[in-house]
Amino acid sequence: MIEIDRVSKTYETGNKALKNVSLTIEDGEFVFIVGRSGSGKSTLMKLLLKELEPTKGRIKVNDMDLGRMPRRYVPKYRRGLGVVFQDFRLLKDRTVFENVAFAQRVIGVPGRVIKESVPEMLRMVGLSAKYKAYPRQLSGGEQQRVAIARALINDPDVLLADEPTGNLDSFNAHEIMRLLDEINQRGTTVVVITHSHELVEEMGKRVITMDRGIITDDTGSYITPERQRFYYEN
Numbered sequence: 001m002i003e004i005d006r007v008s009k010t011y012e013t014g015n016k017a018l019k020n021v022s023l024t025i026e027d028g029e030f031v032f033i034v035g036r037s038g039s040g041k042s043t044l045m046k047l048l049l050k051e052l053e054p055t056k057g058r059i060k061v062n063d064m065d066l067g068r069m070p071r072r073y074v075p076k077y078r079r080g081l082g083v084v085f086q087d088f089r090l091l092k093d094r095t096v097f098e099n100v101a102f103a104q105r106v107i108g109v110p111g112r113v114i115k116e117s118v119p120e121m122l123r124m125v126g127l128s129a130k131y132k133a134y135p136r137q138l139s140g141g142e143q144q145r146v147a148i149a150r151a152l153i154n155d156p157d158v159l160l161a162d163e164p165t166g167n168l169d170s171f172n173a174h175e176i177m178r179l180l181d182e183i184n185q186r187g188t189t190v191v192v193i194t195h196s197h198e199l200v201e202e203m204g205k206r207v208i209t210m211d212r213g214i215i216t217d218d219t220g221s222y223i224t225p226e227r228q229r230f231y232y233e234n
């Protein structure tokens, strides 16, 4: 569960990126975060990744209070989250297989396990045939699938995706959304930041709208506003 409790973030420039934002995302939810440029979406993502610290308020992920997390634990915490970006961020000089395997190698997963886990993950994202290819030999949609496979290989509870379809055409964007939905059906909590109204409407999921640092709308949630209020008042 992700619990954001009265969080504000003011940058050194005086820019108030988030103003007293409270939000709960339950295990297993699929949530879109939308809002125009500068509304605070990426700031929220960076706070969740503990790349930034809130100016005020508290963030808990799976009952861990990020503000009290020892520095040495942060890399391990981040590895527990799957992250996907608009620009894929693959290793250009490594194959598809190696890009996914790398995430396991760095945490010391034995080679014999990787030999089984990577092909299985590539099957899940529909890229079994391309395991030997290099990123430059793949389409944008395929590169994003590799990035998703890499994000999921260590079995995170939460997948955070920042504009995952921003560089894709409409067909590939739909395919990636379908894949994220499937991943969510398998039990992973999925949080997607996007500008695409079309995709958001089609998916029929919870949509959190941000504007100038506050949440202006939260629809389609299976947590009622009453429950949210109860939670924060108790």
Ligand SMILES: Nc1ncnc2c1ncn2[C@@H]1O[C@H](COP(=O)(O)OP(=O)(O)OP(=O)(O)O)[C@@H](O)[C@H]1O
Binding pocket: 011, 012, 013, 015, 016, 017, 035, 036, 037, 038, 039, 040, 041, 042, 043, 044
């Ligand atoms: N490092 C920074 N220093 C100062 N101000 C910042 C910094 N990063 C973001 N901001 C400001 O904080 C506000 C929120 O920015 P943020 O990047 O979170 O918005 P966003 O909703 O993700 O926008 P976009 O959709 O364009 O990515 C903006 O006013 C932005 O200019």
